[in-house]
């Protein structure tokens with residue numbers, strides 16, 4: 451039976467209270483922060499008072515990691531995760547077993563909303579270096595096999611490789627394709643240009659990790675002729691919101707509180723663009739309360755026509771990553787450069803810029819000394835995909851200004867993208 455809006459609100463209010471009480475008891479950072487916000491008693495820690503708590507920035511997490519970590523919990527179940535994030539700021543995180551279990555459950559809910567079910571085949575046009583590179587371990591391979599998933603590296607989408615993917619997918623016949631939005635778009639454009647009509651996937655395409663524009667969606671739909679769904683998530687908090695049908699708003703999942711804050715006043719707003727902040731209700735290792743993801747979106751006051759009463763994000767506006775073209779003509783997904791910086795010490799923020807077909811700039815804001823060996827390692831990882839004819843230059847500015855829209859982009863390509871390799 452469907453829950454009413456009041457039932458959903460009541461359920462989430464109870465979980466918010468539990469999380470805030472936990473945070474005040476076990477995380478020094480939040481104890482100080484709540485006191486400063488005037489929340490001095492545990493009975494003050496309510497859903498209504500959530501917005502009195504200042505927004506948690508990526509910078510806060512970088513600076514105050516130790517005092518954000520809970521002091522009481524069995525750390526054996528914790529796992530470190532790090533995010534380059536769409537804002538280009540690297541963040542280290544700690545996630546516990548409950549977070550991972552509830553996160554998996556949320557992903558299943560999302561996948562089942564979008565044409566997948568247990569036992570179905572999935573092709574993933576996806577990949578961070580830790581997801582796809584040679585370091586991949588046997589356990590992950592077995593899990594992929596058992597869960598009927600096949601991985602296609604999206605970082606390197608050159609024409610011969612896309613042709614190979616197409617042949618392989620024709621044999622594999624996946625039910626769904628899960629892809630970075632721009633990878634699905636690039637692949638669809640390639641197939642249309644080559645006049646190849648894919649006989650796959652049978653059920654759906656699920657786009658994630660980046661904004662899916664209307665233009666991208668219609669190209670992908672034209673090519674594959676199955677419903678194309680959008681999903682919004684992040685490495686820090688997992689799957690946040692999912693479309694129930696192509697083109698609809700995105701239902702936010704119940705294990706997260708999603709607020710959209712006015713860009714100037716930072717008060718919650720509806721039906722107008724604002725900063726997306728998320729409170730993760732599950733993770734107790736490092737509670738994220740009103741965490742600013744660096745994305746811009748719109749929360750709508752209108753209920754979804756499907757009848758499910760969870761809050762709805764009408765759109766996520768501010769996420770994109772360019773493809774970068776290597777001097778050889780090879781296309782590389784912009785997120786590759788994010789992944790290069792995952793988990794790097796003393797890197798506060800970075801930006802990767804393609805100035806011309808052969809000239810590239812890596813801008814790094816340091817939060818400590820970067821040893822020559824570290825820089826060499828970064829250079830090595832980048833040259834590995836760009837090739838040795840690329841001219842790579844490091845810059846260490848004090849700050850990296852955002853775009854006029856206020857959005858920060860971690861990759862910028864000034865070289866025109868075309869598909870001819």
Ligand SMILES: [Zn+2]
Nearest residue numbers: 694754756758
């Ligand atoms: Zn709906």
